[in-house]
Amino acid sequence: MSGIVLSASVRQNLLSLQSTADLLATTQNRLSTGKSVNSALDNPTNFFTAQSLDNRASDINNLLDGIANGVQVLQAANTGLTSLQKLIDSAKSIANQALQTTVGYSTKSNVSTTIAGATAADLRGTTSFASATASSNVLYNGTAGGTTAANGTTTLGATIGAFTGTAATTGAGGTTLLGGTITLIATNGTSASGLAGVAQPADGDTLTVNGKTITFRAGLAPATTALPAGSGLSANGHLVTDGSGNTTVYLGSTGTASTLATADDLLTAIDLASGVDTASITAGAATITNSVNQTPSSIAGTGKVTLQSSTGADLSVTGKADLLNALGLTTSSGAGNATINVARTTSAASLGATITDGSTLNVDGHVITFKNAPTPGSTGAPAVPSGYGSSGAVVTDGNGNSTVYLQSGTVNDVLKAIDLATGVQTATINANGTATLATATGQSNSTINTSGQLKISTGINADLSITGTGNALNVFGLAGNTGTATAFAASRTSGVGGIAGKTLTFSSFNGGTAVNVTFGDGTNGTVKTLDQLNTKLQANNLAATIDANGLLTITASNDYASSTLGSIAAGGVIGGTLTSALTFSTASNPVQDGVAQTARANLVSQYNNILNQIDTTSQDSSFNGVNLLNGDQLKLVFDETGKSSLNITGVTYNSKGLGLASLTVGVDFIDNAAANRVLTNLNAASSTLRSEASSLGSNLSVVQIRQDFNKNLINVLQTGSSNLTLADTNVEAANSQALSTRQSIAVSALSLANTSQQSVLQLLR
Known part of the structure; x- marks a missing residue:
């Protein structure tokens, strides 16, 4: 092939076609994979960064299954x-049913005693009391110095007070007329003159x-x-x-002297008011008599008026x-009022302090009145x-109410x-108006001692x-040491029979x-009523009842019906001064109720x-072999490094783990x-269950939060990886179209170049 020589145009077109084919292949690869970076050759940085993100997302995704579990x-x-909580509630229902069932004992342990006369309103019962003796402050007589003690014969009345005025302004002696202005001949042959006109009392004037x-x-x-009924006319x-x-005082007529009131009449009226004289009224006639040992007011021959108080009150x-x-x-x-006061004096024979007429003593609800x-x-x-x-200077109604007459009364x-x-003495009223007094059996009369203190028997x-x-x-x-007390009180001595002042004790019972x-009396922490006693006993698991015969029974409460009072196991030993009285x-011992105990035994069986x-519920609360209620532990890993994790320690929540034990019938x-x-x-x-439920809920919330977090983090990682490697399909589609067009043009150009060479070949033929 190397020996083949291509023309420059063909070679150029061939290279262009090869380049376009490579680009088209790359574009088609991107379109088919959806990624712009498919290998480290495409973009080493993006490729390896995206791969790292994808690997982390994959690792975290693998953890999600464990988290979900x-x-x-x-x-x-x-x-x-x-379910355990519901079972506990069912067990509570059974225990409450036991509380509502008839107590398991027909008779509970108790102690009893009879308190004569006791009632639910007053547990103290009939108490025999002994009379106590209360002492007064020292009483002194009227001897100078005020330090000589009085005795029983010291009189309540004092020495009579006297006040002698100057000579009367008109007339002389008691025959001075209160009214009239003429000179008359009095019955004794002396002249009688009236007071001066301005001195004469007018109709309606008063003293x-x-x-x-x-x-x-x-x-x-x-x-x-x-x-008027009950009033009387004097002899004159x-x-x-x-x-x-x-x-x-009727001033009379000016006709005769015998009809005119005199100064003597006025003094008699004053003595009647002061108690020096008394008046006995019979059929409208008043017999006026000078009281024993009292001195009447008088007018001397010189005309001087002498006013006399009684021994019982100042005038x-x-x-x-x-x-x-x-x-x-x-x-x-003048026409206005003036006041004359005549004070008595005390002596060795009388009290050093004079008592006010009309004063009273209220003794145990009975009234003693002092009268002048x-x-x-x-x-x-x-x-x-x-x-x-009457007895001495005391007149009584026989029911404890008396009047002491001050003119002759004594301390005795x-x-x-x-x-x-107080009932220390009783009085029998006789037909002749006297009272025979007798000292009650076993009582001692009140006395005054040599120191001058009254020794009062309480009765x-x-x-x-x-x-x-x-x-x-x-x-x-x-009136007490300060002389300002408003009452004097003393308690009797409580004798055998009642429980006032007695103490009852029980040691701790159960x-x-x-x-x-x-x-x-129910005050100052003392107990009087049955309700008050039960309030005290309740805290010691005891209760009290009393019947109509005064039988007080103290019984164990229903809570401890099976316990015996005073036993070594339960306690409740009785004592106190009440047990000596x-x-x-x-x-x-408690006596069981067979029917009730059978019912309670059935409840024991239900409870067990x-x-x-x-x-069984605790044992069955597992998933995939892990049971957090049976002592297992759960460890959850939340990230690919294992550094973020959660350890959950299980509990053993069977009956023993919850502190519950099987019950025993009869116990x-x-x-x-x-x-x-x-x-x-x-x-x-x-x-405990509620606390653990709260803890589990908290842990579950944490796990669910981390589960959602990991899901979102995986999405973040994958999105980041895609951002680094994904291709833009719009761009790549446009590139594909452009490259297809370019390839077509390159093929045409190559064809043209080849056509040119073929033309030369035709020349050679």
Whole structure:
């Protein structure tokens, strides 16, 4: 072939045709493979870079199968957890059914004792009390210095106070007329003059004496038949009194001296109000008598008025100043009021502190009233009211309420009245108005000791409680150390029979809180009612009941119906001061209920079947040989280098792994505590499953995220590889068309060149 010589045109056309054929072959190869780089010769850099990307994409793609399997392993484990949770719920239902089943014992362990008189509202029962003694502050008599102790005979009333005025401005002696301006002849033959006009009391004027009212009226007193009920007319016909110290003075007529009221009438009205005089009223007539040991007010021959207090109260007189001035009792004048006070004085025979008229002591709900008057039934005093009786200076209603009369009363009388109120003494009312006092059996009367302290017996009926009005609490040393206390109290001594103040204890019973109960009035942590006792016992797994006979029974709760009170295993040993006052029965043993125990035994069997299902479900929760609920481990690799991976450690969630054990008939579910223990374990297992489900869910989320990531990364790698090697089909198609045209032209050109040579050959022929 080398010997063949081609013309330049043929050779040129042949070379062009060969070049076109090569280009066309390359274009057709690109079109057929879709790649512009098919070998390292095409583009070494792009070829090897694309190959590296394709290899990585292929490696990652190979990992996707393992990741997908891992997802299924996690899904299988999650399905197993869901089923296990349902089985746990079924087991809970069985345990709750045991709680709702009749308690497995017909009789629970208990101890009992009888408290006489005890009820659910008050467990303390009927208590026999002993009287206690309460001490007052020291009482002193009126001896100078104020340090001499009083005694039982020290009087409540003080020395009479007296006040003597100046000479009267008009007239002399008690015959001075209160009204009128003419000179009359008095019954004793002396002249009688009226007070000055401005001093004369007008109709309706009043005087107030120790809270009592003296009213002046013009004219003559009405007839006895026209008097208000309960009031009486004095013998001289000038005074109408209600017997309680309130008096109306009728000024009379100017006709005769005997019809005119005098200064003596006024002083009598004042003495009636102050208690110096008393009035006995019968059929409208008032008999006025001077009280025992009292001194009446008077007017001396010089015209000087002397006002006298009673021994039982200081005297206070308030009225028109001109009237009191005319009587020489004040220097004030005018139509306004003036006040004269006449104070008593204390002495060695009387208390150093005077008691206010009307003061009271309330002793255990009974009232002792102190009254400024002579004792009813005494000489010159009104009779004792019907239904009452007097003893000394005390008048009592026989029910503990008394009045102590200050004019003759003593400390002993006060103690007597207190004892009547507390029940230490009793009073029998006699038909003659006297009272016979007797000391209650086993009681001691209240006394005053040599130091001057009242020793008050509380009695057995109630704890001592004394309140007062006026100054009674202070006078009798019952207002505390500071003298400001508003009450005096003392407790009786609790005797055998009741449980007030007694303590009941139980040591811890089945892990409960030890009980320490003190019985009392329900305040300050003490227990009074059955509800309060049960509140204390509940924390120690105990409960109490009481029947109509006072039988208090303390029983193990339903939770621990199988336990024996006081046993070594359960605890609950009884003790305290209550056990020394009352005898408790020996703790009884619980008695099983056969029917209930059979029902509970069936529940045990059902529960154990659930545990078997838990074991098999745990074993069956596998995928492709991997079981995360049976202790297997799962390792997932996420990249081609093996550096990115996830290790998931499996758990063993059979019944034992969940902390659940098979139950034993006759041991488990026999009482509520046993059922509650099973429920506690089931709740813990349920929490464990929920925690593991959360962990699996988190891991599954991670795996799925990495699975999606790898898929997207493979796409990125493959796209990058294609970008380096893929051909542009539009360009290559255009190239193919152009090269085909070029090849056709080259063939034509070669043909033309050959035609030229053939023409020369024709010449040679």
